[in-house]
Amino acid sequence: MKHQNHQSLLAADRAHIIHPYLPGSAEERVIMTSGEGCRLTDSEGRGYLDATGGLWLAQVGHGREDLADVAHEQMKKLEYFTSFWEFSNEPAIQLATRLAELAPDPLNHVYFTSGGSEGNEAAIKMARYYHHRRGDTDRTWILARDKAYHGIGYGGGSATGFPVYHEGFAPMMPHVSHLTPPWPYRTELYGGEDPCDFLIRELEERIAEIGAGNIAAMIGEPIMGVGGMLVPPDDYWPRVRETLDRHGILLIFDEVVTAYGRVGEWFAAQHFGVTPDIIVTAKGITSGYVPLGALMVADHVAEVLLRDHGFPMGYTYNGHPVATAVALANLDVIDKEGLLGRAKTIGATLHSELQSQLGDLAIVGEIRSVGMMLAVELVADRTTRTPLPLHADRMPHDVIRRETGVIVRDSAHSLVLSPPLIMTEGETKEVASALRGV
Numbered sequence: 001m002k003h004q005n006h007q008s009l010l011a012a013d014r015a016h017i018i019h020p021y022l023p024g025s026a027e028e029r030v031i032m033t034s035g036e037g038c039r040l041t042d043s044e045g046r047g048y049l050d051a052t053g054g055l056w057l058a059q060v061g062h063g064r065e066d067l068a069d070v071a072h073e074q075m076k077k078l079e080y081f082t083s084f085w086e087f088s089n090e091p092a093i094q095l096a097t098r099l100a101e102l103a104p105d106p107l108n109h110v111y112f113t114s115g116g117s118e119g120n121e122a123a124i125k126m127a128r129y130y131h132h133r134r135g136d137t138d139r140t141w142i143l144a145r146d147k148a149y150h151g152i153g154y155g156g157g158s159a160t161g162f163p164v165y166h167e168g169f170a171p172m173m174p175h176v177s178h179l180t181p182p183w184p185y186r187t188e189l190y191g192g193e194d195p196c197d198f199l200i201r202e203l204e205e206r207i208a209e210i211g212a213g214n215i216a217a218m219i220g221e222p223i224m225g226v227g228g229m230l231v232p233p234d235d236y237w238p239r240v241r242e243t244l245d246r247h248g249i250l251l252i253f254d255e256v257v258t259a260y261g262r263v264g265e266w267f268a269a270q271h272f273g274v275t276p277d278i279i280v281t282a283k284g285i286t287s288g289y290v291p292l293g294a295l296m297v298a299d300h301v302a303e304v305l306l307r308d309h310g311f312p313m314g315y316t317y318n319g320h321p322v323a324t325a326v327a328l329a330n331l332d333v334i335d336k337e338g339l340l341g342r343a344k345t346i347g348a349t350l351h352s353e354l355q356s357q358l359g360d361l362a363i364v365g366e367i368r369s370v371g372m373m374l375a376v377e378l379v380a381d382r383t384t385r386t387p388l389p390l391h392a393d394r395m396p397h398d399v400i401r402r403e404t405g406v407i408v409r410d411s412a413h414s415l416v417l418s419p420p421l422i423m424t425e426g427e428t429k430e431v432a433s434a435l436r437g438v
């Protein structure tokens with residue numbers, strides 16, 4: 001019976017759904033039906049260990065009734081209202097107040113979205129609009145980095161630094177310029193120079209080339225996720241901030257992945273000791289229970305946006321009461337269960353499990369982590385650090401899932417892991433030994 005249900009679901013899925021990145025001809029589709037903690041179950045009753053935390057977001061784990069109850073109660077009370085323009089609602093106000101307390105000063109203002117892509121569109125438009133309203137109307141350029149991922153919109157998509165995401169969608173947004181990413185393992189990118197010195201010199205040169213007075217903002221993930229979990233040297237962000245400040249350029253942190261405990265702090269900005277002008281968040285704000293995003297905006301930016309007729313950009317789901325109520329409850333769980341601290345300790349445990357199980361393998365170039373964001377960079381040769389050739393029909397994450405039931409992701413020649421912050425020690429061992437086995 002179960003099997004029959006699976007077959008009909010599979011046929012309907014093939015007939016009607018356009019999945020991102022999946023060819024219509026693909027035979028295999030896993031249909032997930034339930035989850036609890038770090039475990040998932042599919043429509044054939046197979047179990048999985050979720051080492052990606054959904055898509056970098058399941059901070060508090062799957063299947064929590066406390067969050068479901070909050071959504072249920074809020075839907076019964078007020079599921080929606082007439083727009084967030086001149087109307088507001090209690091959960092959105094409470095959440096904005098809470099976020100302003102958690103974020104570094106002066107990030108005291110919140111603009112709600114439904115996810116990360118919308119958040120980056122909003123941030124880029126905000127940066128341009130901020131300069132425009134101050135009369136600095138030439139500041140339209142956006143600096144970004146190769147290997148960045150900023151979502152599917154034309155703004156964030158253009159700032160994304162992978163040609164594959166632009167192919168066939170041209171023309172992308174003009175006035176975007178990509179810099180080299182910080183990737184200390186790949187010393188060849190910096191021609192023998194200290195990586196941070198190289199990157200700051202390149203930034204200064206690019207600003208001079210474009211003209212400081214033409215640049216609105218630089219956008220960057222504090223730790224690049226999709227790019228393969230690239231961790232910059234400690235002095236990179238402070239030096240970037242100092243350089244941008246000298247030229248009146250805003251700094252936007254895309255913390256869609258890194259916020260809400262993923263790196264052991266509420267925001268990665270706190271990990272690096274840098275305060276951007278705008279922080280874009282989504283994903284972990286609700287642990288994925290409902291879609292929501294939030295931009296944290298600094299006082300000096302908000303003051304300009306809120307002048308005169310206000311910031312002219314709104315959409316249907318700004319400040320959705322159910323999403324914001326669930327987000328508040330989710331932040332409570334992160335707080336009460338000490339998940340910021342746990343991300344650091346269990347992340348260190350998972351790192352050392354990976355090191356002891358995989359560290360001796362010839363295809364493992366480097367294992368890196370910050371909190372519960374981890375990557376295993378795969379190489380064909382450890383000495384030359386040549387990337388391991390990958391074959392689309394046999395990607396490592398597919399093989400690992402099929403053979404062991406452990407879900408990881410491939411990102412640019414690295415296996416990336418971002419498990420729920422509640423993962424147990426036993427589960428970290430399970431993940432590491434599954435990877436070794438494959």
Ligand code: PLP
Pocket residue numbers: 055115116117118120149150151152221225226254255256257282283
């Ligand atoms: N920014 C970063 C750093 C991301 O990793 C993602 C998604 O993975 C996004 C933006 C896009 O967010 P969403 O998929 O919620 O639109």
